[in-house]
Amino acid sequence: MPAANGRTLTIAVLGLGEAGGAIARDLAAAGAVVRGYDPVVPAPDGITGTGGEAEAADGAALVLSVNSAHDAAAALDAGAAGVGDGAVWADLNTGSPGLKQKLHAAARERGIRFADVAIMAPVPGRGLRTPMLACGEAADDVARLLNPLGASVEVLPGEPGAAAARKLLRSVFFKGLAAAVVEALEAAKAAGCEPWLRENIVAELTAAGEPTVDRLVSGTHRHAVRRADEMAAATDMLAELDVPPLIAAASRDLLRRLAASRNPAGSGTTDPSRVDH
Structure with missing residues (x-):
């Protein structure tokens, strides 16, 4: 040229x-x-x-x-x-x-x-x-x-x-998502239900759209206290399955940080009866 x-x-x-x-x-x-x-x-x-x-x-x-x-x-x-x-x-x-x-x-x-x-x-x-x-x-x-x-x-x-x-901001999202999928499927295989979880992941990703991002962000902040406990339990489960809970533990720690920022004095909790995923 x-x-x-x-x-x-x-x-x-x-x-x-x-x-x-x-x-x-x-x-x-x-x-x-x-x-x-x-x-x-x-x-x-x-x-x-x-x-x-x-x-x-x-x-x-x-x-x-x-x-x-x-x-x-x-x-x-x-x-x-x-x-x-x-x-x-x-x-x-x-x-x-x-x-x-x-x-x-x-x-x-x-x-x-x-x-x-x-x-x-x-x-x-x-x-x-x-x-x-x-x-x-x-x-x-x-x-x-x-x-x-x-x-x-x-x-x-x-x-x-x-x-x-x-590029790196996108990597935090996309590579982090990929790591979460890999860890979850590894744990599901150890638990004997990998096909079920794979289908669930595919369904969630296929149905995702612009409202999904808003729901993920707002829900994570709103339900940080309860979700931190949930991910603590997930971290324990992966350890019991002999799967290193790297992503699960990181999610737990992020949620704990968000919960602490919302309730710095430990006052107030998220309603545990409210259903979300």
Whole structure:
């Protein structure tokens, strides 16, 4: 694909694992010149392999760091020397907003334009089409360069860290939900009623809608005292089944905190006869 200057767009991809490799292959298939580096994974067909981050970044209009949050700062340190004037460093790693802000500061010290990019869905099966959020001074450029190649980059206002925050907030919900389902089914298997609980979970998720969220939030606050006792009993049951009650115990503790905030002096209780689930 031609860049604004009429030359073929060159993109560097640092990290060629499951996510980075899929994105790199799709970029190459869309017509970009892709230069890749990974200390472990060899460059796939269609990707120009390089000997390091700086070599991969050399001549690239856009550098995509898709390694890991643990390696993000080291990748920027190693690759900065190869980033040319006007090029963009986009960090796609799943890191905290604080990490993204530190990366932005490190890039700014080196005169590199930076964007925080959050990958908002699993990459396998989607590749470059995986929805992404981008923020920071170079976010518009990330969208401008990637979207014509088939990407779906939505630009958010705000400093680096805003995109990461949205991804991780969603993770608290979705990964937490998944963990609760896994723990509940493990306990149900130990109790001999896994098929029944699985059907119950499917029915609840299938029937869920916008009112469900309001009901969950308001009910949790309103019935925190009784539900804390209920989850304490559930925690004990899982321990009796030899299933580590990690999610159950966390739910119990959250409910106890909410109950204490509603009744700091221990006065007043939730009506235990009120039915809810």
